[in-house]
Amino acid sequence: MNVESKTHLMTPGPVAVHPEILRTLAMPMVHHLSKDFQKTLENVLSKLQELFGTKETVFIHMSTGSGAMESAVVNTLSPGDEVLVVVSGKFGERWAEICESYNLKTERWNIPWGEFARSEELEKKLKLKNYKAVLTQACESSTGVLHPIEEFGKLIRGSETILMVDGISSVGAVKLPMDEWEIDVLVTGSQKALMLPAGLSMISLSKKAQEKAKRAKLSKYYWNLKFEEAHLKKGRTHFSSSVSLIRGLDTALNLVLKSGLDAHLVNVAKKSTATIKAGEIFGLKAFAKRPSQSLTAFVLPDEVPGEEVLKSLEKKNIFLAGGQEKMLGKLIRIGHMGFIENDDVIYVLKRLFSLLLEKSPQSFVGKNLDLAIAAAEKCLKS
Amino acid sequence: MNVESKTHLMTPGPVAVHPEILRTLAMPMVHHLSKDFQKTLENVLSKLQELFGTKETVFIHMSTGSGAMESAVVNTLSPGDEVLVVVSGKFGERWAEICESYNLKTERWNIPWGEFARSEELEKKLKLKNYKAVLTQACESSTGVLHPIEEFGKLIRGSETILMVDGISSVGAVKLPMDEWEIDVLVTGSQKALMLPAGLSMISLSKKAQEKAKRAKLSKYYWNLKFEEAHLKKGRTHFSSSVSLIRGLDTALNLVLKSGLDAHLVNVAKKSTATIKAGEIFGLKAFAKRPSQSLTAFVLPDEVPGEEVLKSLEKKNIFLAGGQEKMLGKLIRIGHMGFIENDDVIYVLKRLFSLLLEKSPQSFVGKNLDLAIAAAEKCLKS
Numbered sequence: 001m002n003v004e005s006k007t008h009l010m011t012p013g014p015v016a017v018h019p020e021i022l023r024t025l026a027m028p029m030v031h032h033l034s035k036d037f038q039k040t041l042e043n044v045l046s047k048l049q050e051l052f053g054t055k056e057t058v059f060i061h062m063s064t065g066s067g068a069m070e071s072a073v074v075n076t077l078s079p080g081d082e083v084l085v086v087v088s089g090k091f092g093e094r095w096a097e098i099c100e101s102y103n104l105k106t107e108r109w110n111i112p113w114g115e116f117a118r119s120e121e122l123e124k125k126l127k128l129k130n131y132k133a134v135l136t137q138a139c140e141s142s143t144g145v146l147h148p149i150e151e152f153g154k155l156i157r158g159s160e161t162i163l164m165v166d167g168i169s170s171v172g173a174v175k176l177p178m179d180e181w182e183i184d185v186l187v188t189g190s191q192k193a194l195m196l197p198a199g200l201s202m203i204s205l206s207k208k209a210q211e212k213a214k215r216a217k218l219s220k221y222y223w224n225l226k227f228e229e230a231h232l233k234k235g236r237t238h239f240s241s242s243v244s245l246i247r248g249l250d251t252a253l254n255l256v257l258k259s260g261l262d263a264h265l266v267n268v269a270k271k272s273t274a275t276i277k278a279g280e281i282f283g284l285k286a287f288a289k290r291p292s293q294s295l296t297a298f299v300l301p302d303e304v305p306g307e308e309v310l311k312s313l314e315k316k317n318i319f320l321a322g323g324q325e326k327m328l329g330k331l332i333r334i335g336h337m338g339f340i341e342n343d344d345v346i347y348v349l350k351r352l353f354s355l356l357l358e359k360s361p362q363s364f365v366g367k368n369l370d371l372a373i374a375a376a377e378k379c380l381k382s
Numbered sequence: 383m384n385v386e387s388k389t390h391l392m393t394p395g396p397v398a399v400h401p402e403i404l405r406t407l408a409m410p411m412v413h414h415l416s417k418d419f420q421k422t423l424e425n426v427l428s429k430l431q432e433l434f435g436t437k438e439t440v441f442i443h444m445s446t447g448s449g450a451m452e453s454a455v456v457n458t459l460s461p462g463d464e465v466l467v468v469v470s471g472k473f474g475e476r477w478a479e480i481c482e483s484y485n486l487k488t489e490r491w492n493i494p495w496g497e498f499a500r501s502e503e504l505e506k507k508l509k510l511k512n513y514k515a516v517l518t519q520a521c522e523s524s525t526g527v528l529h530p531i532e533e534f535g536k537l538i539r540g541s542e543t544i545l546m547v548d549g550i551s552s553v554g555a556v557k558l559p560m561d562e563w564e565i566d567v568l569v570t571g572s573q574k575a576l577m578l579p580a581g582l583s584m585i586s587l588s589k590k591a592q593e594k595a596k597r598a599k600l601s602k603y604y605w606n607l608k609f610e611e612a613h614l615k616k617g618r619t620h621f622s623s624s625v626s627l628i629r630g631l632d633t634a635l636n637l638v639l640k641s642g643l644d645a646h647l648v649n650v651a652k653k654s655t656a657t658i659k660a661g662e663i664f665g666l667k668a669f670a671k672r673p674s675q676s677l678t679a680f681v682l683p684d685e686v687p688g689e690e691v692l693k694s695l696e697k698k699n700i701f702l703a704g705g706q707e708k709m710l711g712k713l714i715r716i717g718h719m720g721f722i723e724n725d726d727v728i729y730v731l732k733r734l735f736s737l738l739l740e741k742s743p744q745s746f747v748g749k750n751l752d753l754a755i756a757a758a759e760k761c762l763k764s
Contacts, residue, residue: 009411014625017411025626026408029391029399029579031701062446062581063604064621070604101603191622197411199444199581199624219601221483222445222452239446240573242581243396244407319413 003343011321012141012295014191015338024251032241047253053177058204062242065168065189068201071223072185078217081132086117089142090324095135113143116290119151133162138170142324144288144297153182173268173294184209193337194252199245269293271336274379282372297333301363342380385725393703394523394677396573397720406633414623429635435559440586444624447550447571450583453605454567460599463514468499471524472706477517495525498672501533515544520552524706526670526679535564555650555676555719566591575719576634581627651675653718656761663754679715683745724762
């Protein structure tokens with residue numbers, strides 16, 4: 001297909017679904033207790049461990065990623081527990097709202113949007129209080145920031161506190177090895193780096209979190225991982241499996257892990273670096289002080305009407321995301337997850353930059369679109 | 383396709399997915415905030431009201447039906463509330479387990495498997511205690527029983543109690559008009575009469591239940607219908623929509639409502655009547671005292687090895703369900719929901735009866751397979 005006639009969905013989720021996965025979704029239904037499906041589920045569970053970098057079980061919920069975030073909380077904590085939540089954007093807010101919904105003593109560590117949570121600050125906070133858990137995003141996709149999870153893991157190691165990481169827009173896109181970095185609870189969703197539609201979420205608990213889970217007293221049923229564990233031992237999920245999406249996940253994991261997870265991450269990184277490089281030359285600054293390779297958020301010059309630019313792109317079948325909440329109209333967010341080929345990256349950057357020049361020529365005086373694109377091409381080919 | 387070369391999935395869920403729906407599932411992804419998808423969501427929400435027979439909003443959860451059951455409980459009740467749960471099989475147990483997980487005072491109204499809950503008994507119970515809610519299945523799919531929901535609605539009308547109905551294996555297969563029958567909470571799932579894969583559930587609350595919801599104090603986040611309502615007003619779901627499944631639901635609702643819901647229910651009823659009639663002639667008795675037209679559970683003669691019969695059918699690509707828990711090996715359950723054509727019903731009944739004769743000829747002495755099939759054909763053509 002000609003790149004110009006394609007629809008380009010390059011938001012930070014949902015993402016373009018790989019055609020092989022689309023074909024899987026259209027396969028006739030089988031029963032979730034059939035041998036065929038049990039084999040698929042077994043394969044998926046084993047590949048999920050590779051994706052998460054863990055020896056522990058990775059559970060699948062039939063829900064979006066937010067469901068797995070709630071599952072993380074209700075499976076490990078008890079009423080009145082004191083928790084520290086990194087709030088550096090919309091999804092940090094979500095962690096806090098979940099904790100507050102369950103009457104946990106929730107301390108919001110508010111970080112200016114675009115900044116990342118500094119480990120030296122966390123170190124101070126951990127000395128002052130004995131939190132039951134620290135909850136954070138790996139990548140806060142409303143700002144494109146990547147928090148230093150490896151350093152957090154080192155700080156929390158050996159204490160009673162557990163580290164809970166929302167990896168929804170990072171598992172499969174950035175390095176986040178659960179066991180090696182001592183992440184206690186890691187969650188993700190299907191519609192980001194896994195190139196699937198929304199509808200599945202995944203969660204895994206470290207040995208330390210599993211111990212907490214034994215004594216956790218928050219009410220739960222659908223998210224109860226004890227039930228889930230008992231059923232997985234019999235080769236099935238507790239509730240009716242989303243057969244189509246789980247078969248799709250099998251195909252997705254084959255694609256992601258085909259040449260090894262590291263090689264896949266290098267590919268995502270190239271798209272990210274190419275985008276940031278091209279942006280720099282063209283005069284666009286990344287919003288995130290520590291950008292995630294899963295998406296790039298560019299700050300728009302004040303004169304540029306952000307929402308208008310997005311609407312014009314949509315008319316050309318290019319879908320990017322804007323800023324959320326307080327950053328509405330001020331950011332352009334470009335996802336690097338999902339089924340995106342190098343030609344797509346180049347094509348979309350060209351259209352975006354041309355449109356910015358057209359809408360606000362005064363903001364980009366002296367900037368060279370061709371040079372910017374050439375730099376992106378070089379990155380992608382490297 | 384020749385009926386003999388097809389795979390026949392005729393369990394009470396998951397069900398065979400209509401080919402038009404499979405094609406929808408394979409459509410390229412669009413963003414859940416795009417105009418295209420918002421239009422789809424709007425259509426779906428309006429058709430769901432027709433399906434439920436309600437003027438109230440029908441909400442969609444990205445979960446299996448059990449998620450919507452939990453949502454029903456946590457959105458309307460408060461800690462310590464006393465509830466009455468009809469337990470007439472595996473799914474009645476599920477209601478009870480959910481209530482108990484949330485520390486509700488849960489009275490189990492245990493009914494022998496195969497029997498239905500009698501409204502005169504309910505009347506007595508309601509006089510003795512002031513329950514906050516009565517929870518029941520419409521169809522208990524582990525036994526094939528259909529409870530008299532219309533009568534329950536009349537008994538509960540005007541009181542403080544709310545009637546919560548699990549319609550997972552009945553909405554779209556049997557008559558269950560929510561407003562007319564004064565059902566206060568009705569839930570269903572995607573993988574039964576809606577001919578979709580599992581992964582979506584739906585829930586609607588009567589005005590009376592909505593009033594309860596305002597004062598309900600159980601902890602919740604993912605299931606919080608207040609958030610959901612606020613988002614639906616802006617044309618979106620609270621969490622990332624399962625775009626593929628919701629587009630599939632749009633196609634499914636078009637198919638189900640094409641000639642009107644009543645005509646669709648008549649079609650399901652014909653399959654059910656044909657199956658029961660053929661069974662009677664062949665010497666198989668329906669297990670349910672009041673059978674649901676969504677599935678038929680046949681009691682097997684003691685000598686028949688139920689699980690072996692199912693396995694032999696699977697080798698011929700026919701998938702039926704057996705008994706669950708205490709009825710394991712003693713029942714054959716045949717679903718009438720999903721994409722099933724008349725030829726499929728006849729073909730599957732023929733293969734099932736032939737196999738029963740083969741495995742246990744002494745149990746069916748004097749029974750006429752051809753007469754049984756002829757009776758089924760007559761029903762289907764009527």
